[in-house]
Amino acid sequence: QVRLKESGPRLVQPSQTLSVTCTVSGFSVTSYHVSWVRQPPGKGLEWVGAIWKGGSTDYNSALKSRLSISRDTSKNQVFLKMNSLQTDDTGTYYCAKLGAGVMDAWGQGASVTVSS
Amino acid sequence: DIVMTQTPSSQAVSAGEKVTMSCKSSQSLLYSENKKNYLAWYQQKPGQSPKLLISWASTRESGVPDRFIGSGSGTDFTLTISSVQAEDLAVYYCEQYYDTPWTFGGGTKLELK
Numbered sequence: 001q002v003r004l005k006e007s008g009p010r011l012v013q014p015s016q017t018l019s020v021t022c023t024v025s026g027f028s029v030t031s032y033h034v035s036w037v038r039q040p041p042g043k044g045l046e047w048v049g050a051i052w053k054g055g056s057t058d059y060n061s062a063l064k065s066r067l068s069i070s071r072d073t074s075k076n077q078v079f080l081k082m083n084s085l086q087t088d089d090t091g092t093y094y095c096a097k098l099g100a101g102v103m104d105a106w107g108q109g110a111s112v113t114v115s116s
Numbered sequence: 117d118i119v120m121t122q123t124p125s126s127q128a129v130s131a132g133e134k135v136t137m138s139c140k141s142s143q144s145l146l147y148s149e150n151k152k153n154y155l156a157w158y159q160q161k162p163g164q165s166p167k168l169l170i171s172w173a174s175t176r177e178s179g180v181p182d183r184f185i186g187s188g189s190g191t192d193f194t195l196t197i198s199s200v201q202a203e204d205l206a207v208y209y210c211e212q213y214y215d216t217p218w219t220f221g222g223g224t225k226l227e228l229k
């Protein structure tokens with residue numbers, strides 16, 4: 001059974017760095033691409049970036065300067081790091097498995113508030 | 117970036133009604149080499165993660181009821197629910213995966229009339 005679970009801090013101070021971990025089971029991160037999507041409270045979905053099964057990455061250009069996506073294949077985990085956080089980075093961060101180009105399985109999401 | 121525009125932003129419906137919602141892209145999502153449209157529809161219920169309903173503009177995911185119908189090509193797409201059920205009340209997003217950055221529409225919220 002495919003499962004993804006995000007974990008990370010619920011509260012981050014402005015200007016600090018957000019680190020969220022996506023732990024997957026039921027598939028290997030070396031066999032499927034993994035994507036990150038975020039959603040501000042009460043708003044729509046924004047694609048953040050992806051790590052391809054070969055290990056290369058692609059980022060939303062609007063976030064690229066602050067963003068890093070990496071993985072630990074031995075633990076089947078994918079990591080999202082975003083620095084210089086501002087209040088408008090508040091929201092839920094989802095990781096999702098990519099199947100044939102679409103996000104066919106999603107985690108429950110990690111809710112993050114950026115506030116002092 | 118490809119801009120995705122969904123209309124309406126919200127729609128009040130009654131159970132059993134037929135519902136249609138629109139998604140337009142700022143450029144064609146039809147890839148000429150394989151004749152596929154790189155357009156997906158997701159459903160997000162309150163408090164839940166998005167769920168993939170349809171890929172390639174019209175291919176339902178396994179387990180998705182056949183009342184959900186995706187159609188369209190190029191830049192104009194439609195999601196139709198042939199007979200809305202109470203459990204279909206949710207926000208529906210279209211997404212293009214033709215080119216990165218992948219982009220979503222603003223969503224159509226189905227509410228009870």
